[in-house]
Amino acid sequence: MLTLHTADLLVTGPGATPLPSGAVLVDGAGIVRVGPYEEIGAAAPHARVRRWPGVLTPGLLARGADVLLERTYYPDDPYEVTELGADPISGDGALAALKMTEARWGHSARRGTQKLLARGVVAVAGRFTVASVRTAVVRSGLTVVPPAPYEGEPSLDPLAGRESAGQAFHGVLEAGAPARFAVFAVADEAELLARGARTCVATVISGRLLHRRR
Template identity: 75%
Template sequence: MLTLHTAELLVAGPGSAPLPGGAVLVEGDRIAGVGPFADLAAAYPHARARRWPGVLTPGLLVRGGDVLLERTYYPDDPYEVTELGTDPISGAAELEELKMTEARWGNSARRGTQKLLARGVVAVTGRFTIPAVRTAVVRSGLTVLPPAASTPTTPSLDPFAGRGAAEEAFYGVLEAGAPARFAVFAVADAGELAARGATSCVATVIGGRLLHRRR
């Protein structure tokens, strides 16, 4: 099935001129076309249309995914928040007190990957050594890349943290034939995107599938 994703503004990649009313045509797990929504809708009248507020961009890359998912614990809401609070837990001493098991790491990683998807993340860097965490990451749809030389000392769930511009966090370019992975943010432009952060994400698509949608 063909699906047209359109937003008020489309930024196809780093250095690309913003396209008002731009759209991405998706067929299966690939991008079949990029351009003005009116043109693509006229050329493919039977395509399903999804209209999003804000800016549509390539999906984002987070550095240090192994630190975020194998050395950070995400409390299970609502079952653990009374005891542990809602903030992620890191630090050797704090994790030692939790008596982490592989199964518990796997459950935490699933919650962590959902937080990443909710921030428009489609790829992470890192080397995962806990089998249950590795499984959670693979099942999430996130692309795993080798550890980056520029990994920050304290990785953040926000891909824009430590970046000079929003486009520095883009992973890939939106063009025909490319994998269908992108995100939409409820902001006016890319400049506001960096200022407000990735929690403004309203939708994340990986492999042509809508894996996050803000309710």
């Protein structure tokens, strides 16, 4: 089924000229066409239309995902928040006190991947050694890429520490490319970088809407 995603502003990749009222036409898991909404909408009148506020960009890449998902514990809300608090838990001592098991790591990783999807993440860089974590990542739909050197601490927000929003983009939006993108409730790339990935309102991977802000 054809789906036409359109937003106030479309950014197809790092350094690309923003396109007002741009659109991405998706068929299954791939992108068919990218361009002005009026033009693509006229060419595909039967496509389902999803209108989003803000800026539509390529999805984001989270660095250091092995640290985020295998060395950080995400308390189960609401069941553990009273005892553990809502913030992620890291550090050898704190994790040892939790008496982590592989099953518990898997549950935590599922909560972690949901947090990443809610920040427009479509791909993660890291090497996973815990089987239940690998399973959680694969089932989430996130693409796994090899780890690469980076500065600073890993963050759930891939825009943290970046000099431009484009540095966090994973891939470009063009005909024939996988349908992996995100929409952020901001006016432009500068505001996206300033406010961060928590402004995400939608994340699409392989043409599927895996996160939508309620």
